[in-house]
Amino acid sequence: MQTSLFEIFKIFFIIGLQLLGGGYVIVPLLKKYIVDEKKWMSEEELVDYFAMSQCLPGIIACNISTAAGYKAKGISGAFCATLGIILPPFLCILLLAKILTGIVNYETIKNAFWGIRISVIILIFITIKELWSKSVNSVFTYILFFAVLATFILMPVSPAIIIILSAVTSIIYAKVQRRKNG
Amino acid sequence: MVKIYFLLFIEFLKIGVFALGGGYATLPFLYYLQSQYNWFSTDELTNMIAVSNITPGPVGINMATYTGYTTAGFWGALIASVAIILIPFFIVITVVKLFNKLSNCNNINYIFTGLRPASCALLTSIGFKLLFQAVVYNKPEWSFPLQIDLKAIILFIILIIPFSFIKKNPILIILAGALGGIFIQNF
Known part of the structure; x- marks a missing residue:
């Protein structure tokens, strides 16, 4: 066909x-x-x-x-x-x-979007909770999580750089683990 | 204008490659764009997230279209949407063609053990930043004493308690926030 x-x-x-x-x-x-x-x-x-x-x-x-x-x-x-x-x-x-x-300048719409801003924050936190429970589950992932969080809050670096560095760190960690296990 | 189109294209090409783990992973990149170029305000960006959640389609595409439109109209929307899928499009075709399937992706899975927490951490910092901006309305940031928006805190608490117990439902959460906002602001 x-x-x-x-x-x-x-x-x-x-x-x-x-x-x-x-x-x-x-x-x-x-x-x-x-x-x-x-x-x-x-x-x-x-x-x-x-x-x-x-x-x-x-x-x-x-x-x-x-x-x-x-x-x-x-x-x-x-x-x-x-x-x-x-x-x-x-x-x-x-x-x-x-x-x-x-329509965004009408008072009621403005108030609705003010409330929706809070909704979006809650949506983000629910997503964080889902991602966390699926991914942060070992000493290595805990350290990586808090290291990235601290870096991104304290320094205005591009998220792309952080993702590349995390990938490199993961590869090195996997290599070291493999060598340790023979 | 041509410069904006070019920048949009490059930035969304980057987002397409580096935003890993679902539509929300694009948010740290978009807030970074906001701080770099000032194409839109953080409030506009938050509104875009809300709209992206209640319209059909992948959230990542919705966000690209919307931010592109806000920045540079129709052509901006088109450029951002095409750029975000361009590189993954060719990667997927190459992988399907060469391997037919990626053998359970075990070979690259160990990279993701580190990438997922990193992606989660990026989103966490955005979450706290937005919460701070919503609850405290000091301009500039971090000037003391902090002026707290009590109404925002009340709405946050009212919404987070029920929604942390039920299954994630973006449309319901956004609807509740809109009604709550109208109600509380008219109090």
Whole structure:
């Protein structure tokens, strides 16, 4: 069966529209549309691609769409899938940004956004709690966490530099550990 | 203007490569952009986070589109959104093509044992910085005595207690904050 590029774009556009609340939501949607309905890939491939998407740089939902599109129809498939997944958020944000700049000076809207600022802080703290419980669990990770926190609070360095230094530290730590264990 | 487009492109290319671990990982980078270029205010950035959470799509793309739009209109939005996915796009294709799959990513997993706590620590510092800015309204920062915004503290406590017990639901939290804000400010 010949898969058309428009078909790929359409399916990922539909998935993009339904994507609310973080990258992980995309997995059940891909299972429904790509694995069960279109049969462009198997469930095992979906699991593999999801694991891979988390290990590579980039936005998880975009990575997994690129991989799924590539699997369906090579580079042009990957392009159409990625375009499909980012177009709905792109258009929604453009529309909302236009509307918001028009109404943001009303007193009630201002008060609502004042409250939403507190909501965002709570959302960030809930995310920190999730990340912490998944990642900070050994002496090495504790030390790294507090070292990065102190550095970033005290010095105006770019987060990119911190990420590179943390990667280098992790590699050295893994090498030392391996040598210790023979 | 061309210079802004170019800077936007380079900065979001960087974010695409280095922001690891979900949409919220882009936030430390965006606050860093804010402090470097002053393309938007921290309050605007916080509003963008809220809007990104209640619109469909990956939060990272939403944030790129919105910050790009605020900085340089439609073309800014387009450049930021394309830049953030460009390098990962080619990395993913290369990996799928060469290996078909990354053998459970065990080979690079040990790098992530350090990257995840680092990403978490970056976000933590942003969280505390935002909390400080919301609760204390001194300008410039750190001038004493601190002027505390009691209303903000009350709303923070009212919201954090129920929401730390239930499953994470961004839309509900933002809705509650909006209603709480309208209510408390009119008290």
